[in-house]
Amino acid sequence: MSExxxxxxxxxxxxxxxxxxxxxxxxxxxxVEETAAPVDASAGSxxxxxxxxxxxxxxxxxxxFAHYVGFALLCVLCIVFxxxxxxxxxxxxxxxxxxxxxAAWIFSAILSFVLWLIFKLKIKGFKKSFYFYIGLCVLxxxxxxxxxxxxxxxxxxxxxxxxxxxxx
Numbered sequence: 001m002s003e004x005x006x007x008x009x010x011x012x013x014x015x016x017x018x019x020x021x022x023x024x025x026x027x028x029x030x031x032v033e034e035t036a037a038p039v040d041a042s043a044g045s046x047x048x049x050x051x052x053x054x055x056x057x058x059x060x061x062x063x064x065f066a067h068y069v070g071f072a073l074l075c076v077l078c079i080v081f082x083x084x085x086x087x088x089x090x091x092x093x094x095x096x097x098x099x100x101x102x103a104a105w106i107f108s109a110i111l112s113f114v115l116w117l118i119f120k121l122k123i124k125g126f127k128k129s130f131y132f133y134i135g136l137c138v139l140x141x142x143x144x145x146x147x148x149x150x151x152x153x154x155x156x157x158x159x160x161x162x163x164x165x166x167x168x
Contacts, residue, residue, distance in 0.1 A: 082112065086108035086111030088140050116133050
């Protein structure tokens with residue numbers, strides 16, 4: 001208890017012994033002109049507050065190369081995520097029949113849009129059907145990840161990448 005009082009006394013003594021600095025003179029800014037809108041008698045009792053015009057400074061940072069590369073990668077991943085049900089079906093079909101890269105993309109796109117259209121027709125409302133389709137995409141991705149982890153000799157994502165780039 002006495003230590004706390006001693007600490008407070010020392011702090012108060014330091015504050016009291018600190019030299020007082022003079023304040024710099026404050027410059028008064030010119031008053032901002034207020035412009036009042038002309039009042040129309042037929043407008044009724046609605047009154048508008050006068051608008052104050054002030055200058056605004058907008059500081060915009062320059063974006064680097066990494067920003068644009070990251071945005072492009074995010075766009076590609078979103079497109080691939082939307083097509084993941086069709087890509088998974090195309091991958092299953094490619095195990096039985098050899099498909100070139102362009103045919104795989106077209107087949108994946110058509111299957112994905114057909115699946116989305118089925119969701120759209122069966123579930124009322126664009127937003128609700130979109131959420132269910134996104135849920136299907138997450139489910140298919142989880143299944144593909146499970147297959148990748150559980151099987152050692154079947155590299156699912158590498159095979160899908162090779163299929164879509166035409167290297168398969």
